[in-house]
Amino acid sequence: DERVKEIRRELDMHVSGADVAKPCISFAHFGFDEALLNVIIKHGYSEPTGIQKQAVPVAMSGRDIIGIAKTGSGKTAAFIWPMLIHIMDQEELQKGEGPIGLILAPTRELASQIYTEAKKFAKSYGLRVAAVYGGASKMDQFKELRPGGIEILVGTPGRLIDMVKMKATNFRRVSFLVLDEADRMFDLGFALLFSATFPKKVEILAREVTTEPVRISIGNVG
Numbered sequence: 001d002e003r004v005k006e007i008r009r010e011l012d013m014h015v016s017g018a019d020v021a022k023p024c025i026s027f028a029h030f031g032f033d034e035a036l037l038n039v040i041i042k043h044g045y046s047e048p049t050g051i052q053k054q055a056v057p058v059a060m061s062g063r064d065i066i067g068i069a070k071t072g073s074g075k076t077a078a079f080i081w082p083m084l085i086h087i088m089d090q091e092e093l094q095k096g097e098g099p100i101g102l103i104l105a106p107t108r109e110l111a112s113q114i115y116t117e118a119k120k121f122a123k124s125y126g127l128r129v130a131a132v133y134g135g136a137s138k139m140d141q142f143k144e145l146r147p148g149g150i151e152i153l154v155g156t157p158g159r160l161i162d163m164v165k166m167k168a169t170n171f172r173r174v175s176f177l178v179l180d181e182a183d184r185m186f187d188l189g190f191a192l193l194f195s196a197t198f199p200k201k202v203e204i205l206a207r208e209v210t211t212e213p214v215r216i217s218i219g220n221v222g
């Protein structure tokens with residue numbers, strides 16, 4: 001309706017896709033529980049950023065998203081928050097297995113930043129986050145993944161392959177997949193990861209990402 005169009009116009013937001021959820025202008029309308037709202041407020045965030053206003057309700061509605069917005073616009077939280085809600089919604093949190101939420105990042109710096117951001121919010125639910133990337137000890141990462149398992153895993157494609165090969169983890173439980181800065185990730189490691197280690201179910205899920213995604217962009221960024 002008119003109000004939705006007006007909000008998107010004010011944010012210089014472009015949205016395409018059928019039956020897209022309405023943007024939410026405040027955290028209170030996201031449908032988050034008290035625990036998550038409290039951590040968000042504790043971090044001093046007063047309102048969602050532009051991309052968060054639209055991407056969060058779309059992700060919460062279970063749709064796949066291609067999100068495009070400039071650096072520093074809060075894209076990490078835009079996928080971490082719905083991921084946490086998704087994980088908490090699982091009927092039974094089976095322990096000791098691979099991640100439910102998987103985030104692929106093109107570089108170790110990026111993976112490590114996402115890890116830090118994910119940890120701050122996952123803590124309130126007692127969910128465990130791990131990060132794996134090159135330039136750090138494989139054995140340490142192996143040990144971090146093995147005992148008891150984790151719910152959220154962030155990693156670069158190459159090191160994720162290593163961890164799967166070492167049987168430190170598997171992707172059987174993955175049902176929330178993020179490719180952060182996907183445009184920078186289409187290299188050999190990424191192709192290998194998809195062809196070699198993803199079980200059929202996740203491969204199908206990944207293909208579905210590109211069937212009816214909602215595309216959300218802010219500003220003149222592509």
Ligand code: ADP
Pocket residue numbers: 044045046047048049052069070071072073074075076077
């Ligand atoms: P991007 O991935 O879009 O480049 P980030 O997710 O790294 O941006 O976020 C940039 C910074 O903004 C981070 O320090 C993050 O904690 C902060 N941030 C995220 N959401 C909000 C918000 N709603 N209000 C204030 N700061 C926020």
Ligand code: MG
Pocket residue numbers: 075076180
């Ligand atoms: Mg980012």
